[in-house]
Amino acid sequence: MIVSNRFPSQEVKKKLRNFVLDPIVDNIAWPDITIHTKANRYLSNIGESAFSVLSVNGQGNAHIKLNNKELKISKDTFLVLGPFQTFDYLIEHVTPVEVLNFHLGIQSYQDAMAALSLSQETLLNNGLESQYCPDIIAHIHLKSEPFGRLLNDYDQSDSERYIFNVVNYTLGVNAENNRLINNIQGTKNSTKQELFRRMSLARDIIYSQYDYPEMNLEYLSKEVFMSKFHFLRVFKQTFGITPYQMIRDVRINKIFQMVIQKDIDINEIAILTGVSEPNTVYALYKEALERRKSLAAL
Template identity: 30%
Template sequence: MAPLTGNEIPARQPLIHMSEQLRHTPLNFDDIIIHSRLRDFEKSVTDSGLSIKLGHIGTERYLFKNQQVSLQRGSYLLVNRHQTFDCFIRNPTPVEGFCFYLSPRLIQEAASGLSRSVEDLLDHPAPKSNNKAPHFLEKIYRTDENKLGRYLEQLRPALVAHEQLDFNQVFFDVATALLRTHWRTEQEMRGIDCTRRSTREELYRRLCAARQFIFDNYCNDIQLEELAKAALLSKFHLLRTYKQAFGITPYQQVLELRLHKASRLVQEGGNLSHVASELGFSDRRSFTKAFKKKFGVAPSYYRAG
């Protein structure tokens, strides 16, 4: 699909390739995917559409309320409708990304499909118009941490290869995954023992920073002090609220990630002693004990036959 040369968006074109014309285009689309390719770019957005920005090549930087965030491959940024932010890119080679814009009607239809019974949908197929659009938690998410991120990663190769897609289904699937992820996030936030919504959201953001540190470093010897520093919380506060939100302690989170990776490596034929050492276990014996407790079989089971 050839990139646009003007500022207008053609009707019924769900995937659009854009570069410099983004400087002069209001970023408040509905049900469109923008594939951007930029090297030197800066824009202030005063009224955005609901969007999911997926990092692809290089780094995009955004400024929300004087807080800068960086978007790269392996992560996505969620931005609510009517948001204000600045975007800027400075790079000698092109930076690429995909941005999914979702309309209020699409979110409403997806929410109706998820929340209503089959019988109700058959009797009243039109979505209920009195459903208030949810306010999503705006932050950088890892694509491997939730349903939406995993779906975007599955979709990425088809978008890059310009494959023919059923975009009606794609947009509905993205909206559905977004809502499921939002409800899971709300459930995790409700677990935090805090009265004020704004305080709970801030605590959750900080806990997510600690969780991201764990995901990035779980093969290493992570100290509680490092996690507390990443989250800007005291060690006690971090331990208490982390389990409230995620139902697991930081130590258990590290162990779970190590064991799931160990399972993949062992099934691929990895040497057990090397796997144990690579994933931070003190020795093969402690690795075998933890593996068997988690999966019900020793890692040597995968060597049988």
């Protein structure tokens, strides 16, 4: 595993591919690499992704344009990308944003996925020819504290163990998503798959655009091309809470983080979290404190 404290040049990124089949073409095979660096202004286009985990440490955001979706990664979230995807990556912030991005070459990805997903018998019978590539659907996920520590453990453990642990965690997140599909009731499998794709997109929008004041049921249902009440019903079936509850939960967590930073004005917090009335910030912060107390008591 290579560790770098800077982004590769745009010239290099244009050449990165999962497979380098033609020796005449000047392409470069994706290495196993963790990039841990800071930037306040950075723009790149990735023509063909590796298996990647994109994350942010601390303040600021990384912006991703993927499949015509505008996504935003903060310190509370991470984005998992499967191989062979094209996306734009943008950082634009007044102060440097610390990012930690994990990229895995196709052979390491296939080997790790096979070891984690296939039976012992299959692995023994196929030997080194096992090439298991599950469908990794690019979505934003909440970043737990243990996973945040794991991502930052690249210089504390051996490379193989680090790769194995990161892939194992992301594979579990992907499996959990697949289980959520079964919460959607009363329809054939292909329809469930499409409905879940739209619900996941709505969740991505909530995680990315929580600072948009007009984030509500009508806005989200239009973004996923569904009627309000159909969207509400399927969203609640899928995630067990309403869109309003998810938006509120995300904003409460953000407000709690910002309020404990003494140098942030309450009006600025309201703007940064999409809360139209600054006075509402106090009520949400109080609820966040009560939740923290309840968790601490468990």
